[in-house]
Amino acid sequence: MPLNTRRHFLIGAASAMAMQRSLKAQSKPTTRLRFAVIGINHEHIFRMVKALRDGGGELAMIYDPYPDPTHGTQFLKENLSVKRARAEREVLNAPDIQLVVSAALPSKRAQLGIRTMRAGKDFLADKGGFLNLEDLEEARRVQAETKRIFAISYNERLLLPVSLKIDELLRAGAIGKVTHMWGYGPHGLYGHGPREPWFWLRAARGGILNDIGAHQADQFIHYLGADGARVLGSYAGNFENPDHTEFEDFGRVWFQSAGGTGESMLSYTKAKTTGFQLHLYGTEGRLEVFKSSGRISLVKPDGSRREFTVPSSTPCPWGTHLVDDILHRTETAMPQSHTFLASELAVRAHMVAVK
Known part of the structure; x- marks a missing residue:
């Protein structure tokens, strides 16, 4: 297998x-x-x-x-x-x-x-x-x-119910072997209230790629595999927040592993966001995922489509997995190597980013 x-x-x-x-x-x-x-x-x-x-x-x-x-x-x-x-x-x-x-x-x-x-x-x-x-x-x-x-x-994967359906479809071979990932992670600057002063400072939080870019690195490893995973290149910039000179509100990163390739775009915006999106391309089709609404489109090579919607009330088992791992010293929530590798890719993307 x-x-x-x-x-x-x-x-x-x-x-x-x-x-x-x-x-x-x-x-x-x-x-x-x-x-x-x-x-x-x-x-x-x-x-x-x-x-x-x-x-x-x-x-x-x-x-x-x-x-x-x-x-x-x-x-x-x-x-x-x-x-x-x-x-x-x-x-x-x-x-x-x-x-x-x-x-x-x-x-x-x-x-x-x-x-x-x-x-x-x-x-x-x-x-x-x-x-x-x-x-x-x-x-x-x-x-x-x-x-x-x-x-x-x-949490963009572990605590969103739509991720469970994605895994189910991939296990069933719905798109064959996954070969490419495209991710889009727009974040609202003020959706959760005012930002504290530390949020704008590089010394306190780094940049956009090592922060919310970590979500994209996690998903790339999960869907394309960890073997040979590396950052091919990255970019970061500040377009909407000139008053915060250390802040980055836009980033892009390109990944590669033995399983395939990936690219992700990230942003912080003052406007209302369109929600997280994920496209997975395989040898037998693709998945188009709109995470905020829980919608998945399965598109086959002949153009036929199947639509799925995952209720936001669907329980996510990650917390139970982690409690199990603590009690039984297992790795059902996430392998330790995956945790560190996702962070390494995010930090490396931050380090090599063209600005």
């Missing part, structure tokens, strides 16, 4: 079992592990915590070292009953905490993850997890030494 076909089969089987467990957990919640949050500087923390709770996790402690008046304030308000830690060390020393979750400033995530693994706990960061290769290599080394999990929430 070809590598990608076998991989999608295994992922699909694990997803089906995890979805069953997730539905059972929703009908009768059972705490399977306790986790803590350190850093609440991005709205993704709400989805990350929900996914873990759906998978049987209990939020048991919060430490907020970089108070955020928008997302942090709202998160704390919604979790008033959760214990507040007075320092990071209190969380890392807590014997009942198995996982630390963070949506802290992007520049703080890698070293926090390294400290967490050295403290004997697993770690989950919002994307992008890394701003430079030095932190990435240190995280790889510490992960190998400690055998802890360093996970990253690539």
Whole structure:
């Protein structure tokens, strides 16, 4: 069985079992592990915590070292009953905490993850997890030494229900062997409220390619394979935000692996976005995916089309997978090598970008 076909089969089987467990957990919640949050500087923390709770996790402690008046304030308000830690060390020393979750400033995530693994706990960061290769290599080394999990929430795939249908169609051979990916990731600048000052600074979050470009790198590896995956070239620029000279609101990146090629376009815009799009081209057709609406068009070489719509209420099993991995030391949510490689591609795209 070809590598990608076998991989999608295994992922699909694990997803089906995890979805069953997730539905059972929703009908009768059972705490399977306790986790803590350190850093609440991005709205993704709400989805990350929900996914873990759906998978049987209990939020048991919060430490907020970089108070955020928008997302942090709202998160704390919604979790008033959760214990507040007075320092990071209190969380890392807590014997009942198995996982630390963070949506802290992007520049703080890698070293926090390294400290967490050295403290004997697993770690989950919002994307992008890394701003430079030095932190990435240190995280790889510490992960190998400690055998802890360093996970990253690539939520444009992991937490969008339409991704489950994409995997199902690929496992069924709907478009044959995938040979090319085209991705478009438009993001609204102010869709989640005002941006904090750090958002515009290169030292705090890097650039567009190592940040939201990490989603595209994750998808490329997932659909085209990790073997020989590399960045062929990239571009980044600032077209709509001249008042923020360090900011990048547009980026493009080109990928290649033994499985095929990929290209992605990213943007931050003040206007209303069209939503995330993904096209997968195969030897027997293509998939056109409109992620925000959950729509998929399967187009065959003869021009015939089949349409699918995935309800946004469809449960995503990723949180259950990750809880399983923490409890059983498995890799059903995502192989550790995939997590790091997606980040490496994103960072390398940032480093070599023509500007």
